Amino acid sequence: MKPTSAPQNPADPRSVQLTEDGKLRHFLTLGGLNKEILEEILDTADSFVNMGEQSVKKVPLLRGKTVVNLFFENSTRTRSTFELAAKRLSADVLNLDISTSATSKGETLMDTLQNLEAMGSDMFVIRHADSGAQHFIASQISPNVAIINAGDGRHAHPTQAMLDMYTIRKHKGDFSKLKVAIVGDILHSRVARSQIQALNILGAEEVRLIGPKTLLPQSLAEMGATLYTRMEDGLKDVDVVIMLRLQKERMAGALLPSESEFYRLYGLTTEKLSYAKPDAVVMHPGPINRGVEIESAVADGPQSLILNQVSYGIPIRMAVMSMAISGQTQQKAKAAESNSDQSNAATGEASA
Numbered sequence: 001m002k003p004t005s006a007p008q009n010p011a012d013p014r015s016v017q018l019t020e021d022g023k024l025r026h027f028l029t030l031g032g033l034n035k036e037i038l039e040e041i042l043d044t045a046d047s048f049v050n051m052g053e054q055s056v057k058k059v060p061l062l063r064g065k066t067v068v069n070l071f072f073e074n075s076t077r078t079r080s081t082f083e084l085a086a087k088r089l090s091a092d093v094l095n096l097d098i099s100t101s102a103t104s105k106g107e108t109l110m111d112t113l114q115n116l117e118a119m120g121s122d123m124f125v126i127r128h129a130d131s132g133a134q135h136f137i138a139s140q141i142s143p144n145v146a147i148i149n150a151g152d153g154r155h156a157h158p159t160q161a162m163l164d165m166y167t168i169r170k171h172k173g174d175f176s177k178l179k180v181a182i183v184g185d186i187l188h189s190r191v192a193r194s195q196i197q198a199l200n201i202l203g204a205e206e207v208r209l210i211g212p213k214t215l216l217p218q219s220l221a222e223m224g225a226t227l228y229t230r231m232e233d234g235l236k237d238v239d240v241v242i243m244l245r246l247q248k249e250r251m252a253g254a255l256l257p258s259e260s261e262f263y264r265l266y267g268l269t270t271e272k273l274s275y276a277k278p279d280a281v282v283m284h285p286g287p288i289n290r291g292v293e294i295e296s297a298v299a300d301g302p303q304s305l306i307l308n309q310v311s312y313g314i315p316i317r318m319a320v321m322s323m324a325i326s327g328q329t330q331q332k333a334k335a336a337e338s339n340s341d342q343s344n345a346a347t348g349e350a351s352a
């Protein structure tokens with residue numbers, strides 16, 4: 001398949017993240033990426049996946065590069081696996097502690113980033129509560145810095161979706177034969193939005209969304225998903241069940257009667273899991289809330305891949321970071337070549 005060419009529209013995160021040759025230079029969203037790039041991420045991650053078992057867990061792909069982790073929202077899995085991934089690629093890593101940084105003295109986000117760029121940073125890994133923050137930064141920052149989205153508002157969490165796709169491919173194989181159900185608080189979930197995009201791009205047979213009407217935006221049907229309000233209907237014959245956390249911190253009003261009512265209707269118990277195929281796998285991006293969206297017997301049971309997902313976060317993030325740095329380097333070389341051609345042409349004209 002031909003790589004997506006990069007239309008030059010800075011308002012569109014899908015174009016900002018690609019080089020003119022259709023390679024990754026930032027990683028902001030899965031929207032607008034093609035199957036070829038997603039498979040390249042999965043295949044690149046495959047080449048890193050066994051590194052954790054080697055005595056020297058390092059490759060030199062980011063040697064001499066500086067990666068800055070900037071998490072404006074809390075994180076355990078994403079922040080730790082990005083740090084480990086960068087270190088395994090031999091980068092120098094700076095974890096900025098936002099709570100003690102000068103942002104609390106009124107410094108703007110762009111000023112903070114420009115100061116970090118002045119220290120020679122090559123990549124910012126950013127989590128932010130505002131949807132679109134990373135796209136804004138990528139459209140403003142110097143071309144020498146790559147921006148990786150570690151989750152923005154309700155909009156996107158593309159590396160999470162890619163590690164989920166890696167987990168599914170590793171354990172279930174061909175996407176075209178798979179029915180996947182995503183269950184719970186779809187309304188507030190950046191993970192669900194990125195997963196729907198990834199599953200569609202990779203050609204999953206069916207993507208189902210299950211939840212109470214108050215947490216199930218009808219607009220997501222336009223992304224190519226089928227909506228269900230009953231677990232018994234939505235889980236019937238699925239191969240993969242992805243549970244989502246109930247994001248109480250993002251709920252402005254009373255969207256649910258109670259947590260116990262939510263658990264009764266949508267919590268994944270052994271009984272409800274029996275509606276799915278007998279060999280169905282269970283996933284959850286974490287953090288899990290036991291007894292709210294998932295029963296411990298299922299979370300810790302033989303069909304659960306929840307901790308596998310966490311482990312695969314490292315090779316997936318290594319893949320994305322190495323591809324973005326490679327895209328940046330190619331783009332810079334091309335720009336330098338073009339400048340040199342223009343300067344030679346000008347010199348030729350002057351001496352002619």
Ligand code: CP
Pocket residue numbers: 074075076077078079151160285286287
């Ligand atoms: N899945 C996920 O984003 O987890 P963290 O919030 O711990 O990073």
